[in-house]
Every structure is written in structure tokens, then in C-alpha cells.
Amino acid sequence: MKISVLQTLEPDLLDKLATTTNAEVVNFANKTPDVQTLAESEIILGWHPAVVEALNSSHQIKWLQVWSAGVDYLPLDLLAQEQVFLTTASGANxxxxxxxxxxxxxxxxxxxxxxxxxxxxxxxxxxxxxxxxxxxxxxxxxxxxxxxxxxxxxxxxxxxxxxxxxxxxxxxxxxxxxxxxxxxxxxxxxxxxxxxxxxxxxxxxxxxxxxxxxxxxxxxxxxxxxxxxxxxxxxxxxxxxxxxxxxxxxxxxxxxxxxxxxxxxxxxxxxTPHSAGQSNFYNIRVLDSFLANFADYQANGAPSAHVVNYQNEY
Amino acid sequence: MKISVLQTLEPDLLDKLATTTNAEVVNFANKTPDVQTLAESEIILGWHPAVVEALNSSHQIKWLQVWSAGVDYLPLDLLAQEQVFLTTASGANxxxxxxxxxxxxxxxxxxxxxxxxxxxxxxxxxxxxxxxxxxxxxxxxxxxxxxxxxxxxxxxxxxxxxxxxxxxxxxxxxxxxxxxxxxxxxxxxxxxxxxxxxxxxxxxxxxxxxxxxxxxxxxxxxxxxxxxxxxxxxxxxxxxxxxxxxxxxxxxxxxxxxxxxxxxxxxxxxxTPHSAGQSNFYNIRVLDSFLANFADYQANGAPSAHVVNYQNEY
Incomplete structure (x- = not known):
């Protein structure tokens, strides 16, 4: 399994991700992601407009974990159509x-x-x-x-x-x-x-x-x-x-x-300048939430917490 | 029993004081207090420099309830010598x-x-x-x-x-x-x-x-x-x-x-300008603390809570 990371994560968190999931982790933080690699990824952590390109091509993307609580900036119709699980950071901040x-x-x-x-x-x-x-x-x-x-x-x-x-x-x-x-x-x-x-x-x-x-x-x-x-x-x-x-x-x-x-x-x-969501605990909380969901995903084929219901739009 | 009030209190609190203590309540709030009346008071609520004059005359003052938590501004030696109970608002703010x-x-x-x-x-x-x-x-x-x-x-x-x-x-x-x-x-x-x-x-x-x-x-x-x-x-x-x-x-x-x-x-x-002690709950809390002490004072001759120990200076 390939996991692409678009979100900047501390090295110890990247290690934790790789160790816990046993996946091939590709880190695109602070880089323009390669669309082909995104399309080959089963899971994507973070967001970049290039994900839209990947979704519009032949792809294996099953799950997008974003680093925000809100999802109004995402192409929800496309994600719904492609049957991608979308999980948010809503519990983390x-x-x-x-x-x-x-x-x-x-x-x-x-x-x-x-x-x-x-x-x-x-x-x-x-x-x-x-x-x-x-x-x-x-x-x-x-x-x-x-x-x-x-x-x-x-x-x-x-x-x-x-x-x-x-x-x-x-x-x-x-x-x-x-x-x-x-x-x-x-x-x-x-x-x-x-x-x-x-x-x-x-x-x-x-x-x-x-x-x-x-x-x-x-x-x-x-x-x-x-x-x-x-x-x-x-x-x-x-x-x-x-x-x-x-x-x-x-x-x-x-x-x-x-x-x-x-x-x-x-x-x-x-x-305050949309600063309430920022915290030194943020990355670790989102990652821990993702990893808990990952266990469900492996066991049952779907994440269970903070999953967006496309009909409700949140 | 006479109680002199030097602290500004809301009318309902003055009523509560009079009703609960059954004392003659003399309200000197926002007025220069009469030293003779202070000297004839068994209890004084609040502080004014005229209390020093009263304590230095022939007086019946047994108890001073101040509206502050700190007592460093008070003549502690004089109050100790005159064996006046001193209770503070330390719990109230x-x-x-x-x-x-x-x-x-x-x-x-x-x-x-x-x-x-x-x-x-x-x-x-x-x-x-x-x-x-x-x-x-x-x-x-x-x-x-x-x-x-x-x-x-x-x-x-x-x-x-x-x-x-x-x-x-x-x-x-x-x-x-x-x-x-x-x-x-x-x-x-x-x-x-x-x-x-x-x-x-x-x-x-x-x-x-x-x-x-x-x-x-x-x-x-x-x-x-x-x-x-x-x-x-x-x-x-x-x-x-x-x-x-x-x-x-x-x-x-x-x-x-x-x-x-x-x-x-x-x-x-x-x-902040020494503002932490101020609150809309302040007067009611100090008065309630005083009235609880007043019950002890009537039963046992002494208030029991927030009483200054003159040796400790607090």
C-alpha cells in the first residue's frame, strides 16, 4: 500500500505513520506532488490541488485524510463520485x-x-x-x-x-x-x-x-x-x-x-486571524485519529470516525 | 448592637445585613463617618481612616470586617492591641x-x-x-x-x-x-x-x-x-x-x-490595573462570609473564617 503525505509532519510522526501502517510512505510536504504517484496511492494525507488531477485520471485513491475541520474548500462532488472516504481533523483541533x-x-x-x-x-x-x-x-x-x-x-x-x-x-x-x-x-x-x-x-x-x-x-x-x-x-x-x-x-x-x-x-x-485551530498538539492529534481509523479501515474496509457524510456536507 | 457600614453596599444587601443580624445598621457609605458612632459600634464593615481615631478613643469595637483580601494597609499593631477581630474578604474575591x-x-x-x-x-x-x-x-x-x-x-x-x-x-x-x-x-x-x-x-x-x-x-x-x-x-x-x-x-x-x-x-x-479583585459577585460574597461568621460570633464570641492572625500578618 502506498500512502502519500502532502501535509508537513515532524520526522517522528512520519516514522510513526510508516511503522504503524507498514505502508510505503511518500512524503511530498513542501514539494509539488507527482500526480502519477498520487493516483497510485491508496491513502492521501493532506491536500493539494494536484489531487483533483489524480482523481480525474485512472487512480487507486480510496481515502483522503485532510488536516482541516471544515471541508468547504474541497471538491466534494468529485470525491463522492469517486467513492473516496474523506476524514477530517475535526476532533483534533x-x-x-x-x-x-x-x-x-x-x-x-x-x-x-x-x-x-x-x-x-x-x-x-x-x-x-x-x-x-x-x-x-x-x-x-x-x-x-x-x-x-x-x-x-x-x-x-x-x-x-x-x-x-x-x-x-x-x-x-x-x-x-x-x-x-x-x-x-x-x-x-x-x-x-x-x-x-x-x-x-x-x-x-x-x-x-x-x-x-x-x-x-x-x-x-x-x-x-x-x-x-x-x-x-x-x-x-x-x-x-x-x-x-x-x-x-x-x-x-x-x-x-x-x-x-x-x-x-x-x-x-x-x-484573531483564524488562529484558533492552531496548536502544538495538532499534528499528533490528527495522526493519532488517522491511525485509529486506519485500524478500522484494515479490519472493516472503512474508517469510522470523523468521516464526512457527503449529503450533509460535513 | 450597632454595626457601622463604611463600604458601599447595594440596598438589598443592606436590608439582608439588618434583617439577618437584627442590629442597628448605620450606613456611612460615601460619607465621612462620625467617630463617636464608630466608637459605639460593636462591628464595622469596611475601612476609613476615622476608624483609627475611634480605636484610639474609648470604644466598643470588637470586630472589623474589611472588603479587601490584603491587610497591609491597616494599623495591625493597633488592632491587635485593642483585641479587635479582623476578618478579610480573602475568600470572596x-x-x-x-x-x-x-x-x-x-x-x-x-x-x-x-x-x-x-x-x-x-x-x-x-x-x-x-x-x-x-x-x-x-x-x-x-x-x-x-x-x-x-x-x-x-x-x-x-x-x-x-x-x-x-x-x-x-x-x-x-x-x-x-x-x-x-x-x-x-x-x-x-x-x-x-x-x-x-x-x-x-x-x-x-x-x-x-x-x-x-x-x-x-x-x-x-x-x-x-x-x-x-x-x-x-x-x-x-x-x-x-x-x-x-x-x-x-x-x-x-x-x-x-x-x-x-x-x-x-x-x-x-x-491590568489591580483589577483582578473586582467582580459583580464581590459584595454578596463578602457579606455572606460575614453573616456566616456572625452566626459563630453570636454563638461562640468569635468569627471563625478568614480571621487575621496578627502574628502572621495575614
């Missing part, structure tokens, strides 16, 4: 994204962003209205890995935790879950609203002016996941009109966020 | 200080301060070396309420938690505790060092160049508690020489931190 989300929440209630802004002016100014996460209400739009890992981190704060997902199905750790159609009901009592939606045809602009209008004027809106699930124009309007008090954003409709975008200069906005 | 400490830690590992600095220049720049709290080592200098509450918040991160206290006695939640004399041993493996020491004759400048020299060059130093427990000149030198990588400070040797202090403009420094 959720714990660091959860830590970043908790960082945003604590910065907000402890006014740490306010203090840093003052610091850059050498100003000692006690922030007003400092609060806590204790006993407050948080609504997660999207109740997947990121939300579930964040919920674990929130355990010591005794919060009221509600969720929104496609059907309103129950999820462990959430007091109540609402269906997407009830999203305004879900957010209206929340002090914090955290969106971690994947981008699909159903989630595009799901968080829009109707949702912002339903929020408490004291609410914080946090967005990780994918930028186009938030209507950014509506968000800017809602912030200006006091429909919510602040926002912390890691993802944007256009990335990098254009330098003339109004969000950059708004005082109640915290911007 | 530890949970919000813990939240602020966790905020500093997450800002650091997720590079949120870096991103906010870039944001203020409208710059999209992916931070390098983003990490997690997961499985890392944290050393707490001081293992009191603040450290213990922080440890509770760190539970989901599976960290290696060590402590430093006067005698090296064990504390629940800490894997190992060192005595103050072994402080360099305690910090040398730590990725994060968090000082929450009270200021006493023994803790002044306890964290100094010897301690910084023992830290890992990748370590973050966090200081809450009292500023004079850190030798600030040594800290600035250590940061300049790379003996540690960054610091987050809520307390300083001189407060407000003078506008010409070098710390303001250093890029690896986060400054």
Missing part, C-alpha cells in the same frame, strides 16, 4: 479551539481587552462592570466537537448551557438543545453566544440580523468555525445599534479580513 | 481572581494579546507557536484561596500542578508543595509561575532575580496578590535578558504604575 473560546470569554468578563487597549496608551484605568462566567447562560450554535470541548472547560463555572443543532437533539453536557429553526428562542436569554458551525448550504448566514435582534443587548457573540455562517454586515450593524455588546471573531466572510473593514477599528471587537 | 489568572494563561498560550496588538494596527498576522495549557506544568507561589480556586478551573487541562507555601505543607489539588526556602526548585520546571502572595515582612521581594534566573526561558510569570512581593526591577531585567518569556501583572510595587515605567511599553508584558 477542537480542544485548542475550546481553549481559545474560553480565552475570549474570560477576556470579555474580566475586561482584559479593555486593559490591554489602555496599556498601549500607558493608561492605568480601572475597568467598570467586571464580572465572571459564574452561573451565566451560554448558547452554542453548533453542538459538535468544539462546543462539547468548550462545555468541558466550563464545568467549574456552573453555567447554564444551551445548544442549537440541526434537529434540536440532546447532547451530553447541554441543559437544553434547540433546533436551528428555534435559534432566536435559544439565544434570547444568553449572556454569551458561541457559533462553531461548519459552512454548508444550510448554515450560510445562519447568524444574521434576526438572530442578533433576538440577543440580549449585553450579550457577547463569539465566532469560530467558518466566517460565512455569520452575516458580517448584519453583525456590524447590530454592534453599532447596541443589539449586542461585543464580539470576538476568529473567522470572517473574507480572509484575511480586508484592512479597510470596519471591524478592525471597533472598540467592542476582538479579532 | 478568589474565584474572580482565579478567572482572571486563567484569562492571562489562555491569552498567553493562544497569543490573544499578540493578536489584539496586531488588531490595533489593522494587521492580519498569524501568531507563531500557538499552544495549549494541556499537560503543562504550573507552579503557584502561595497556595491560598486564589491558587486553590485557580487549580479548580485548571482541572479539565490535565496539568502538572505544584505549589510553594511557607512550610511546604500539602494542599489538596497540588501534586507537590515546596517550602519557601525551596522556591527555585519549585519554579525550575514550570511553564507558568503564578504568584498570589500576601504582603508580609517575609514575602516582600520573595520573587526576585534568583527566582527569575531559575525559571525556564519559556516561562510566563503571573502576579496577582500584592505588588511588593515581586522585585519589579529584577523582573524587568529578567524579561530583557530572556530569563522568562513574558509576564502578566495585576499588581505593582507602586500603584497606579507610573506612566514612565518601562513595563508599559514592553511587548511581552500584559498589564
Amino acid at each position: 477542537s480542544f485548542n479551539i475550546a481553549q481559545q473560546v474560553l480565552g475570549y470569554l474570560l477576556m470579555h468578563v474580566r475586561h482584559l481587552d479593555f486593559s490591554l487597549r489602555k496599556q498601549l496608551q500607558s493608561k492605568w484605568e480601572l475597568p467598570q462592570g467586571q464580572a465572571e462566567l459564574t452561573e451565566r447562560t451560554i448558547a452554542f450554535i453548533g453542538t459538535g466537537n468544539i462546543a462539547q470541548d468548550t462545555v468541558k472547560l466550563l464545568t467549574p463555572f456552573n453555567m447554564n448551557i444551551i445548544g442549537v443543532n440541526s434537529s434540536g437533539h440532546e447532547v451530553a453536557g447541554f441543559k437544553q438543545c434547540y433546533a436551528t429553526s428555534e435559534i432566536t428562542e435559544a439565544v434570547k436569554e444568553a449572556d454569551f453566544v458561541v457559533s462553531s458551525l461548519p459552512l454548508t448550504t444550510k448554515t450560510k448566514h445562519l447568524v444574521n440580523k434576526t438572530v442578533f435582534a433576538a440577543m440580549k443587548p449585553t450579550a457577547l457573540y463569539v465566532a469560530v468555525g467558518r466566517g460565512q455562517t455569520t452575516n458580517q454586515i448584519d453583525l456590524i450593524d447590530a454592534l453599532k445599534h447596541g443589539e449586542l455588546v461585543a464580539t470576538s471573531l476568529d473567522v470572517f466572510e473574507e480572509e484575511p479580513l480586508p484592512s479597510d473593514n470596519k471591524l478592525w477599528s471597533m472598540e467592542n471587537v476582538v479579532i | 478568589s474565584f474572580n481572581i482565579a478567572q482572571q489568572v486563567l484569562g492571562y494563561l489562555l491569552m498567553h498560550v493562544r497569543h490573544l494579546d499578540f493578536s489584539l496588538r496586531k488588531q490595533l494596527q489593522s494587521k492580519w498576522e498569524l501568531p507563531q507557536g500557538q499552544a495549549e495549557l494541556t499537560e503543562r506544568t504550573i507552579a503557584f507561589i502561595g497556595t491560598g484561596n486564589i491558587a486553590q480556586d485557580t487549580v479548580k478551573l485548571l482541572t479539565p487541562f490535565n496539568m502538572n500542578i505544584i505549589g510553594v507555601n511557607s512550610s511546604g505543607h500539602e494542599v489538596a489539588g497540588f501534586k507537590q508543595c515546596y517550602a519557601t526556602s525551596e522556591i527555585t526548585e519549585a519554579v525550575k520546571e514550570a511553564d507558568f509561575v503564578v504568584s498570589s502572595l500576601p504582603l508580609t515582612t517575609k514575602t516582600k521581594h520573595l520573587v526576585n532575580k534568583t527566582v527569575f534566573a531559575a525559571m525556564k526561558p519559556t516561562a510566563l510569570y503571573v502576579a496577582v496578590g500584592r505588588g511588593q512581593t515581586t522585585n519589579q526591577i529584577d523582573l524587568i531585567d529578567a524579561l530583557k535578558h530572556g530569563e522568562l518569556v513574558a509576564t502578566s501583572l495585576d499588581v505593582f510595587e507602586e500603584e497606579p504604575l507610573p506612566s514612565d515605567n518601562k513595563l508599559w511599553s514592553m511587548e511581552n508584558v500584559v498589564i
